Amino acid sequence: MPRYNPSEIEPSWQARWEAEKTFATPDLPAGKKRYVLDMFPYPSGDGLHVGHPEGYTATDIVSRFARMRGETVLHPMGFDAFGLPAEEHAIKTGEHPRVQTQRNIDNFTRQLKMLGFSYDWDRVISTTDEDYFRWTQWIFLVLYDTWFDRDQQKGRAINELPIPDSVAAQGEDAIGRYRDDHRLAYQADALVNWCPELGTVLANEEVQDGKSERGGYPVKRIPLRQWMLRITDYAERLLEGLDDLEWPVGIKKLQQDWIGRSTGAEVDFFIGDDQALDAWIKSRAANGFPAEPGDLALRVYTTRPDTLFGATYMVVAPEHPLVAALTSDEQRSAVEAYCEKASFKSDRERTDGERGKSGVFTGSNAVNPVTGQRIPIWVADYVLAGYGTGAIMAVPAHDERDFEFALQYSLKVVPVVDPPVDHKHREEILAGKICFAAKGAAINSAGFDGQQTEDVKLAITARLTEDGMGCAAVNYKLRDWLFSRQRFWGEPFPILHEVDAQGEATGAKRAVPVEDLPVRLPDLEDFKPHGRPEPPLAKADDDWLYVHLDGKRYRRETNTMPQWAGSCWYYLRYIDPKNQSQLIDPEKEKEWMPVDLYVGGAEHAVLHLLYSRFWHKVLFDRGHVSVPEPFNRLVNQGMILGEVEYTGYLDEQDQPVSAAEVGRDDEGNRIAADGRSVRAVAMQESDLEKQGETFVLKSDPAIRVESRAFKMSKSRGNVVNPDDIVEQYGADSLRLYEMFMGPLEATKPWAMTGVGGVRNFLDRVWRMIVDDKSDALQLASAVVDQDCDEEQLRTLHQTIKRVTEDTEAMSFNTAIARMMEFTNHFTRSKKRPISAMRSFVVLLSPYAPHISEELWQLLGGTTSISNQSWPQWDEAALVESSIEVPVQINGKVKAKISISPDTDRDTMMDLALNDERVRSLIEGKQIIKQIAVPGRLVNLVVK
RNA sequence: GCCGGAGUGGCGGAAUUGGCAGACGCGCCGGAUUCAAAAUCCGGUGAGGGCAACCUCAUGUGGGUUCGAGUCCCACCUCCGGUACCA
Secondary structure (H helix, E strand, O other): OOOOOHHHHHHHHHHHHHHHOOOOOOOOOOOOEEEEEEOOOOOOOOOOOOOHHHHHHHHHHHHHHHHHOOOEEEOOOEEOOOOHHHHHHHHHHOOOHHHHHHHHHHHHHHHHHHOOOOOOHHHOEEOOOHHHHHHHHHHHHHHHOEEEEOOOOEEEEHHHOOOOHHHHOOOHHHHHHHHHOOEOEEEEEEEEEEEOOOOEEEOHHHEEOOEEOOOOOEOEEEEEEEEEEOHHHHHHHHHHHHHHOEOOHHHHHHHHHHHOOEEEEEEEEEOOOHHHHHHHHHHHHHHOOOOOOOOOEEEEEEOOHHHHHHOOEEEEOOOOOOHHHHOOHHHHHHHHHHHHHHHHOOHHHHHOOOOOOOEEEEEEEEEOOOOOOEEEEEEEOOOOOOOOOOEEEEOHHHOHHHHHHHHHHOOOOOOOEEOOOOOOOHHHHHOOOOOOOOOOEEOOOHHHOOOEHHHHHHHHHHHHHHHOOEEEEEEOOOOOEEOOEOOOOOOEOOEEEEEOOOOOEEEEEEEOOHHHOOOOOOOOOOOOOOOOOOOHHHHOOHHHHEEEEOOEEEEEOOOEOOOHHHHOOHHHHOOOOOOOOOOOOHHHHHHHOOEOEEEEEHHHOOHHHHHHHHHHHHHHHOOOOOOOOOEOEEEEEOOEEEEEEEEEEEEOOOOEEOHHHOEEOOOOOEEOOOOOEEEEEEEOHHHEEEEOOEEEEOOOOOOEEEEEEEEOOOOOOOOOOHHHHHHHHOHHHHHHHHHHOOOOOOOEEOOHHHHHHHHHHHHHHHHHHEOOOOOOOOEOOOEEOOOOOHHHHHHHHHHHHHHHHHHHOOOHHHHHHHHHHHHHHHHHOOOEEHHHHHHHHHHHOOOOHHHHHHHHHHOOOOOOHHHOOOOOOOHHHHOOOOEEEEEEEOOEEEEEEEEOOOOOHHHHHHHHHHOHHHHHHHOOOOEEEEEEEOOOEEEEEEO
């Protein structure tokens, strides 16, 4: 009895695809190309998660579909294999990270192949391959060799950087330093998130709630010499580039917010002695606003220059370079203590918790450039050193943060914006009792009174510019990218630091010559961090660590790159994965780029996608790639949650407590409204019933029960393993179920019964074509070599049309529903024309490739079904001779009439009015309005 | 707080973009087949009322626009995800 047996047919077809290289992609596309890309996985020890195949199946369907429509498809897969877990494992076990990484890659590869994805496995790459990271290092050298020309808004070669005469006069070293200051890859002392437990610094993104994202260990801020990438130079380009991309608007917005462009003005406040004020004002008026504020001024950035008249005090960040100079002797101990305390806190800790503001008066004053009045300068950690100029003018009347601070320290509040007259709190705002951050008309602002906010901004900025006190300015939230890690398992930097005879660094550096790449990782005895913020590579032998070049001695850079590095450009390498002389052959790059469809999780919305775009733009500017943006279309697959769980509550006496009464006490323990402590228990669906919006116990409807699906997690024990599903139901069922669950982008809960449902469908498809009663594999007797009848033909062509359109629209769930309808229809037919069966199996093949191959072969196919061309539908076959349309009376369906689909408006109305039932219903009533929509409905409004 | 997304049967979800709400699947009920069960096949299945033909109500809540609203507008509620003093 040849039952549908996926565990037999799936591996055999996979073996055949592999042996025949069915999905090998040519170097260059013939005709229309399509580059379909998945976000490559980190090969963790846990293996594939059920969330991975969701996106992978979607792209596989798109790829198979496109191939059958004659496009040349590039659909590759690889591994993002550097990263912390492998290193943690190495530290624990002493096993080289490469060994474990390879094991995990092998397991992932097995799992991916088991799902029947049509990747070109000859193009597989791993970021940890020397042959790959050689080019990651090469791109780093491009960044190192590039400066950003603001006038042209373009990255250019460092030797094209204009050297000011004053620098040139100081000699080669000065020129070198000047260049180093302009490179896109540069070193700086950065306050870093040092995590002693992990023995590494972390990027801001890797720190959550003052703890490491991985492991949840405490993080301290310490200054350290770090590699930085000047992504901020590209802020404007990264912002503009978003416009033309077919990305979800939400993701675009996240990137825009992350870049955080704002416009306003920089303003200098005089901080010198009164005697020097006049001279300063005169010199500013004569010479204009200088690039640097000088010793006599404190520079701020504001987005509301219109509120300058309301600036009643100033605040500098604790790390601001002028803090010491501004601090008076009386205040020195208080200020120093405050700054010391702030330095121990991370950005996150500063803002965490109470959210109360704190600060200390410096003892100094500054002159408000428009009022001429002296205002106090405070130091407070609600001002961040890294944004704007690290100092602000505080306008408590019109800024919530300043208002809160002013309230706490009894600072002056001067309203300078009059809210609209109908504003609820206008009186209190004008009295300085409530803060108003919106727009209005200027007041208390001398000559600007009465003008609207936007106009005042321009007018005041113009006046400041004229007086040399300020200028219009743009700022970004985006920070330069902290690019070095103190880890072993990452790409070494291809940089050499010159050392003198004593082994001391001279400060000069040079790039490793391109022909010497890759810089391989050294052999180490063990991988343990030493607890100091110094990279493990420093433990390498001198053979590795020291290099002689051109008669000089160098020490290698010992930091490694972060995990993001490898994933920044992998999509390029797939196009030319084995090229030994170049990153990518320009001819191939031109033919294949950009990526037409990129599918992955929304968790990479900002970082990975922003970093890749940045690298790509640099490569573009330097002529290595031909398009300005790498990913034309982006789709985020939604999260798959675990099975729905029903949770009831019991008190200490095991009496049920309604979920409506359950809350949490201060320690987070669950308690009932009356204070009894309660515990959660899992409930069976069969014991529950729906009551209104909620579920209740059948036995006691007063007791409410929670119903919810949770994120899959090991600790919750609701993780679904793809291996188990494939074993029980088959890969085709898993693929089909993941697509049938709902829209690709939606978050949706897993349901094992649903997998059974699609398996049932595949069983029906099998029996529609295969004779399951006979011992040999042969066609069912109902499958006949004759033409479709009219209805079958219509069903077939409707199915072709809808599956084609739904697949194009990536509406996979409805495409599958259409195929189920087809199967329902033809299973009922005693005669199933073989031509219809063939067309159907072709439609099914991108979704469930293994069963389709098997059935295709049985239906007489001699080559892989993936070589078939996609069926075309015939509009003529879709036309029905007669359709039923509803007749509504006052918007309610009261009757149906049968008409030919092309019946015109008037004829429809006549038919409706003559319908027996309609006539009886409108008898004696007055028809006020007649609406007829051809092919759709008739509506009569009667009184 | 702010930003995004979503609320449709017992459940997952459809609905040509303003035109027959609930496609398709799961579950449930009934029937056929069977010694019996599984499997399979056929039929039914939003709620309430009626012997019936039918009637009434129904897409988170309340209003509005329209001949007609799940879909558009206004106000609100709930859930999920992201984010955190960026001057």
